[in-house]
Amino acid sequence: MEIVIIGGIAAGMSAAAKAARTNKEAKVTVIEKEQYVSFGACGLPYYLGNQFEDEQEMFARTPEQMRASGINLLLGHEVTAIDFTSKTLTIIDLETNEHLVKSYDRLMLATGATPIVPPIPGIHSDNVYTVTKPERVMTLKEELVNYQHIVVIGGGFIGIEVADQLALQGKKVTVIESDSVIMGGPFDPEFSEKIMEAVREEGVLIQTQERAQEFVAAQSNVISVKTDKGEYPADAVIVAVGFRPNTKFLDGQLEMLGNGAIVIDEFGETSIKEVYAAGDCATINHRLAGTMYIPLATVANKMGRIVGTNIAVNRDERMAYVGALGSSAIKAGAYEAASTGLTEKQAKSLGLSVKTTCIETNNHSNYYTVQEKITIKLVYDAQTYVLYGAQLFGKNETVLRLTGLATAVHAGLTTKELGFIDYAYAPPFASTWEAINVAANTAK
Known part of the structure; x- marks a missing residue:
């Protein structure tokens, strides 16, 4: 059996490891755009905040370890198209630009999500960052000594965690949030207010019901952020306004939500038989609310393990996921x-x-x-x-x-x-x- 998994970060590598253990006869191949696997992006705000120094702590497994366990890795490769009828993948080697075609018996989509980069003038300046990939955050960390005023766009998990960690280092941080509160997804307003006050106690300026309209740049670097209500000096800008599932290459061939998240059932199977999905590119079954998009690492790893079993066994042996609750936590200054x-x-x-x-x-x-x-x-x-x-x-x-x-x-x-x-x-x-x-x- 040829099992192919597209994506090797959280859900993908959880599935690959489980599939390889479950079916010793199966050939498991993981195709990953990056040159690394099993990366925990949740650690990036705390790496930036010097809570730990060794960036390797964020990698659960090395490529060498995964290959030693019998998993075939194609790193630096990207799947550009899928023919679900013939069960073939079109792949490009990102280093050589060579194209190849690979067939599969069972497929898993674990392509993750990309940070949303809104079309704000100046957003492609050199000192504008997202906090999702290690290389970019390492650059930001190296440059922090040159940055004093930092503007964070977005008051969700990443925005608040980064703002909190930068404030601990004495940086003058401003958070711009378009909603009336920060952390408005997982919390009701009275708790969002408590979190906001906790972060403000750390010296962070939080501006709600305000939208960034322009990153004023000089010589390829932002020097201030203009909003619909004011202007703020900026030595650097961090954009953290949410994620979009990496599913555009699928060209609508699968059932998806409006944001592009692949709809899966309790087994992790998509609307196409023997094609599975999990992680930030897919939905999850919420025990109380049904099908939802919940891009959390805990959900990705659990559903990855479920898919790793189901993709490697007979259909009558598959296991169903018990359902998520969206459980989440955040540290805000001295509070939790x-x-x-x-x-x-x-x-x-x-x-x-x-x-x-x-x-x-x-x-x-x-x-x-x-x-x-x-x-x-x-x-x-x-x-x-x-x-x-x-x-x-x-x-x-x-x-x-x-x-x-x-x-x-x-x-x-x-x-x-x-x-x-x-x-x-x-x-x-x-x-x-x-x-x-x-x-x-x-x-x-």
């Missing part, structure tokens, strides 16, 4: 925030009848040192009390509590059950009534 399941606004947009509770409680017993407050919001069914989602904000020991809440949402527990779950207690870690219990018992 996390979200799982549905936010209140998401639940209402789905037509669900929900109630919410939002409380502030302590992280552990008051007689133990460094007690901190944790804010917890629960979203639950107005009639059945089944938990649909949760959000948290606080300092030390906040985000890890999301593990218990994500499990509760996944299992369909009610707030009444959650209020009496027997969580571990000791004064350094919790109160006799764990913070999660306290929040759940306020649900009325």
Whole structure:
């Protein structure tokens, strides 16, 4: 069996490794445009912030290690077209410009996504960066000594993480966000406001409901950013306004969402039999909301492993993915925030009848040192009390509590059950009534 995987970063290499282990008789080939595999881009903001120095920490496996495990790698190669009827790929060697054709029995699409680069005048200047690939971020890191005023376009995960890390290095950072709040996807407005204040405490200027209109450049370098409301000095600009799935080369041959994300089922299979997809180029099944586009590394790796099994076995042996919850977390200055399941606004947009509770409680017993407050919001069914989602904000020991809440949402527990779950207690870690219990018992 000839298994071909297009893309070798997160989902693709997870699938390749699993497929090779699952079916020893199969020939597994990975085609990747870059000269590396298994790269964890989530580490880039923290590499930029000097939280670690060795960039190799962001690579889970080397090409040599993958080849040693029996996987055939075609690095520096790009698939430009697919004929799904004849099961053939048209490939170009990016170094030699040579074209070749390769056939497959089963195919996986793991082409990832590309950062959106809006058509703003001056955006192609030398000192405008995106934070997705190691080479570009290494250049930015080397040049930071020459940059004092840095403008970040976008208040999502990457924009806020980068802004936070640069502020810790004493840079004067301005974040421009077109929405009324930052982090408006995974959080309801009251939590977005808390995150925004936490980042502002680090000295970051955050301008919401504002759009960049021009990157004013001189000699191929941006010197200021003009918006619809003002102008900000800039020694460098970081663009982080979202991602677009790398699926344009498929020419609409598969079922896709409007943004180009390939629609897959619970097995990872696309609308074409024996063609699978996963990662940032594909949708995922959300346990509560159905088909969604959730470009998160956790989802990519899990679905990659599922596809790695299914692409290598008989159809009746395939395993289904249990479904995602969009669980995510972010560090904002001295604070932590996390979200799982549905936010209140998401639940209402789905037509669900929900109630919410939002409380502030302590992280552990008051007689133990460094007690901190944790804010917890629960979203639950107005009639059945089944938990649909949760959000948290606080300092030390906040985000890890999301593990218990994500499990509760996944299992369909009610707030009444959650209020009496027997969580571990000791004064350094919790109160006799764990913070999660306290929040759940306020649900009325």
